Amino acid sequence: MTHAAATVDQMRPPFPAERGLDVYNKKLGMWIFLASEVMFFAALIGTYIILRFGAPGEWARPGIVLNIKITAFNTFLLICSSVSMVKAYAAIQDGDPKKMRFWLLMTILGGATFVGIQVYEYIHLIEHGFVPAGVREGSELAALVANGTLPAATMGLYGSTFFTMTGFHGFHVTCGVISMTYLYLTKALPGKYSKNDYGGIETVGLYWHFVDLVWIILFTIVYLI
Amino acid sequence: METAHKRPNYILIWVYLAVLTAAELALAFELPIPRNLKLLLLLFLAVWKAALVGLFFMHLKFEKWNLRILALVPLPLAVIFILAGMSEHIW
Numbered sequence: 290m291t292h293a294a295a296t297v298d299q300m301r302p303p304f305p306a307e308r309g310l311d312v313y314n315k316k317l318g319m320w321i322f323l324a325s326e327v328m329f330f331a332a333l334i335g336t337y338i339i340l341r342f343g344a345p346g347e348w349a350r351p352g353i354v355l356n357i358k359i360t361a362f363n364t365f366l367l368i369c370s371s372v373s374m375v376k377a378y379a380a381i382q383d384g385d386p387k388k389m390r391f392w393l394l395m396t397i398l399g400g401a402t403f404v405g406i407q408v409y410e411y412i413h414l415i416e417h418g419f420v421p422a423g424v425r426e427g428s429e430l431a432a433l434v435a436n437g438t439l440p441a442a443t444m445g446l447y448g449s450t451f452f453t454m455t456g457f458h459g460f461h462v463t464c465g466v467i468s469m470t471y472l473y474l475t476k477a478l479p480g481k482y483s484k485n486d487y488g489g490i491e492t493v494g495l496y497w498h499f500v501d502l503v504w505i506i507l508f509t510i511v512y513l514i
Numbered sequence: 515m516e517t518a519h520k521r522p523n524y525i526l527i528w529v530y531l532a533v534l535t536a537a538e539l540a541l542a543f544e545l546p547i548p549r550n551l552k553l554l555l556l557l558f559l560a561v562w563k564a565a566l567v568g569l570f571f572m573h574l575k576f577e578k579w580n581l582r583i584l585a586l587v588p589l590p591l592a593v594i595f596i597l598a599g600m601s602e603h604i605w
Contacts, residue, residue: 310580320581324588331592335599343603352543361539365532372528375571379521498571502564509560513542514553 319492323499326461330503333457334510337450346442351512353439354419354430354447356410363406364508367462370399371501374494384484390477393490396497397473400466407459411452421452451511458507461500468493522570534563 310317341348351357377392414420418428423445425431433439472489476482482490538559541552569575574582 310584311578312581320584324584327588327592328595331588331595335592335596338596339599339603342600357539357543361535364535368528368531368535371567371571372524375524379524495572498567501571502567505563505567506560509538509556513538513556 313488315488315492316495319495323495326499326503330457330506333454334506337454337510340446340450344443344446347440348443349439349447351514353433354414355451355512356413357512359406359410360508360512363403363410364504366399366406367403367501367504370396370403371498373399374497378487378490378494381482381487381490382484386477386480386482389482389487389490390473393469393473393477397466397469400462400469400497404459404462404466407455407462419448419451421448423448454507454511458500458504461503465493465497465500468496522575524570527566527570530566531563534559534566 312320373392373395377389377396380386380388380392415425418425418430424434424439430439430444434441434444472493476489538556541547541555541559545552547555568585572585574585577585
């Protein structure tokens with residue numbers, strides 16, 4: 290037996306292959322990716338907790354700096370888009386591609402609106418003087434720092450952690466919107482999904498729900514605590 | 515494609531999520547309770563909401579155990595990671 294033949298024999302053992310997780314590859318790949326994403330966001334949230342609770346001074350109360358009402362609306366919007374995503378999934382499972390297209394489009398619009406509102410929030414915050422480096426000199430927030438309403442020592446940490454965490458989440462939402470739009474245009478509209486083939490919808494749906502799940506945690510940690 | 519389970523009532527889950535979000539806001543800005551208790555309750559509500567999304571929208575409640583384990587494994591790792599960092603810099 291040549292060396293090459295021996296190698297081939299080793300690659301095909303004389304016992305039947307076992308079924309793995311019994312999940313199709315795309316879905317398994319997405320779950321493994323999401324597992325790595327959990328660690329990515331754990332790093333961001335962990336760093337925030339360490340910096341916040343290990344900081345030498347007080348931390349600014351979110352209500353003073355951030356616009357909680359508009360972000361609460363944005364949170365609700367993301368939850369709604371998660372529902373519309375799962376409705377799209379249920380529709381194609383039932384063999385109704387028209388309904389699936391409608392709910393997928395609603396999800397895309399919900400996600401795009403979320404990103405739009407986040408951009409508006411950033412512009413509003415920067416105009417008021419809240420920047421990644423802390424507080425801009427001569428701004429409205431700088432006056433609050435000067436009169437002691439906001440703590441001078443930790444505003445830099447607050448700004449950098451806030452923009453890093455919400456920025457990375459916004460990036461994930463943007464990627465989700467782009468992916469869903471791609472699927473909508475190339476697969477959903479031409480009618481390539483059916484009752485027997487909807488792996489793309491399920492896989493992108495898992496990603497979208499994960500983005501929603503992460504926001505639920507971030508909203509509480511960054512905006513409410 | 516495998517979907518042998520009974521489909522959850524997604525609208526009901528949406529209502530739960532909306533009510534819990536409203537409860538979080540009320541708790542954070544309206545209720546005059548001690549700060550540490552508020553923090554614990556807010557985290558509890560956030561985990562509850564996240565669990566609803568994971569279990570019903572991502573269908574983990576209906577998946578097989580091996581896939582559930584794959585999804586859950588990073589969570590204790592993340593907690594260990596965060597606690598290790600906190601022990602180094604806070605406690």
